[in-house]
Amino acid sequence: MIIGSTGSIGEQALEVIAYHSDKFQVVGLAAGSNWQRLAEQALHFGVKKVAIGDKALYPNIKTAVSGLELWAGEEGLCYLAGLEEAQTVIVSVTGAVGILPTLAAIRAGKKVALANKETLVAGGEVVTKLARQYNAAIIPVDSEHSAIFQCLRNEGRFLRKLWLTASGGPFRDFTPEELGKVTPEMALHHPNWSMGKKITVDSATLMNKGLEVIEAHYLFSVGYDDIQVLVHRQSIVHSMVEFIDGSFLAHLGVPDMRIPIQYALSYPDRWPSPALSLDWASCQTLQFEPPDTKRFPALELAYEAGRIGGTMPAVLNAANEEAVYSFLDGQIRFVQIAELVAEVMGRHGVVLEPDLESVLEADAWARECFRTLLRK
Numbered sequence: 001m002i003i004g005s006t007g008s009i010g011e012q013a014l015e016v017i018a019y020h021s022d023k024f025q026v027v028g029l030a031a032g033s034n035w036q037r038l039a040e041q042a043l044h045f046g047v048k049k050v051a052i053g054d055k056a057l058y059p060n061i062k063t064a065v066s067g068l069e070l071w072a073g074e075e076g077l078c079y080l081a082g083l084e085e086a087q088t089v090i091v092s093v094t095g096a097v098g099i100l101p102t103l104a105a106i107r108a109g110k111k112v113a114l115a116n117k118e119t120l121v122a123g124g125e126v127v128t129k130l131a132r133q134y135n136a137a138i139i140p141v142d143s144e145h146s147a148i149f150q151c152l153r154n155e156g157r158f159l160r161k162l163w164l165t166a167s168g169g170p171f172r173d174f175t176p177e178e179l180g181k182v183t184p185e186m187a188l189h190h191p192n193w194s195m196g197k198k199i200t201v202d203s204a205t206l207m208n209k210g211l212e213v214i215e216a217h218y219l220f221s222v223g224y225d226d227i228q229v230l231v232h233r234q235s236i237v238h239s240m241v242e243f244i245d246g247s248f249l250a251h252l253g254v255p256d257m258r259i260p261i262q263y264a265l266s267y268p269d270r271w272p273s274p275a276l277s278l279d280w281a282s283c284q285t286l287q288f289e290p291p292d293t294k295r296f297p298a299l300e301l302a303y304e305a306g307r308i309g310g311t312m313p314a315v316l317n318a319a320n321e322e323a324v325y326s327f328l329d330g331q332i333r334f335v336q337i338a339e340l341v342a343e344v345m346g347r348h349g350v351v352l353e354p355d356l357e358s359v360l361e362a363d364a365w366a367r368e369c370f371r372t373l374l375r376k
């Protein structure tokens, strides 16, 4: 089952599945609005159960393909995430829209291959609590978290620190003046990875790394003081763990998301992969440097939201989602993304130990607060 099959991760997950077609059968697919591609995927993989997030597009896909069991909206995504015949659910939608299908998959006892980081950022407390209650496996797909997951196998009790690596994005060498002139076209060119628009902009502001810090906190139960970020331009070291005896284990490989996607499916085994092998002769230099949080304040905002806890990470995430799409629409400048997120966070009255309802309310509140600020 893939929730978010038409995106960058969803398409690569289908490639991995096609490569190992003897091991998988796709029983359902869901996407947001790209009904044409969703229909093509369903026909190609012989999938009979499909959901489209945008209810208004239900008639389009219904007339395009016959013989499908069709669902729409949030209920449709949740229904498919809990589908009886699915064993593994890949959650690869973008944004907090991933929360409810992830919870539905956990409740239904599925193995969850989680690419969608916003779910753990916004709803980390609720999701991890439910996963413990249902003894559900959440296997990270995000390359940094997959790297840590692989380095930590059986040795979590000896952990001292997590080291998350970041490419630094396309503007890592820009001056503050140059950052003031960044356009959406410039921000959508990532130096090392080909990804969806939202995460590409997040990588350029370093908010992506901030979201990953919070994601790591919830996935590995590590305090924020023990999660460090390093800028590593080559994106060869995908992350590292430091143990109490001073040893480090790092995960290295080519920057190809099919590797962590496949690992989430093959775990605890490993299978041959269509990804290229690392050519050591062409990567003789591996550089590491601390991030510059003055030029990229979004990273520090995420640490702050994580440390405050409660509903604050949900507010950070929702304000950031709104800010990224406003930047892409030309309504705000690149540097205003972090400024406006900080402004929304400053206005929020935090609810500690939130339940699902408080998380969803905080998410909705932050979006409304952002839009009010934008109108001003």
Ligand SMILES: NC(=O)c1ccc[n+]([C@@H]2O[C@H](COP(=O)([O-])OP(=O)(O)OC[C@H]3O[C@@H](n4cnc5c(N)ncnc54)[C@H](OP(=O)(O)O)[C@@H]3O)[C@@H](O)[C@H]2O)c1
Binding pocket: 003, 004, 005, 006, 007, 008, 009, 010, 030, 031, 032, 033, 034, 035, 052, 053, 054, 077, 092, 093, 094, 095, 097, 115, 116, 117, 118, 141, 142, 143, 193, 194, 195, 196, 197, 198, 199, 257
């Ligand atoms: N791409 C990467 O390399 C990468 C790496 C690590 C982590 N991640 C994380 O993985 C997630 C997906 O990233 P991506 O790059 O694959 O994004 P993407 O290319 O923008 O794809 C997003 C997917 O989510 C679907 N979607 C969006 N809104 C929806 C809604 N309301 N209901 C149902 N489906 C909806 C989209 O469907 P339509 O296109 O049909 O609208 C699409 O299938 C993000 O959380 C990202 O942070 C991505």
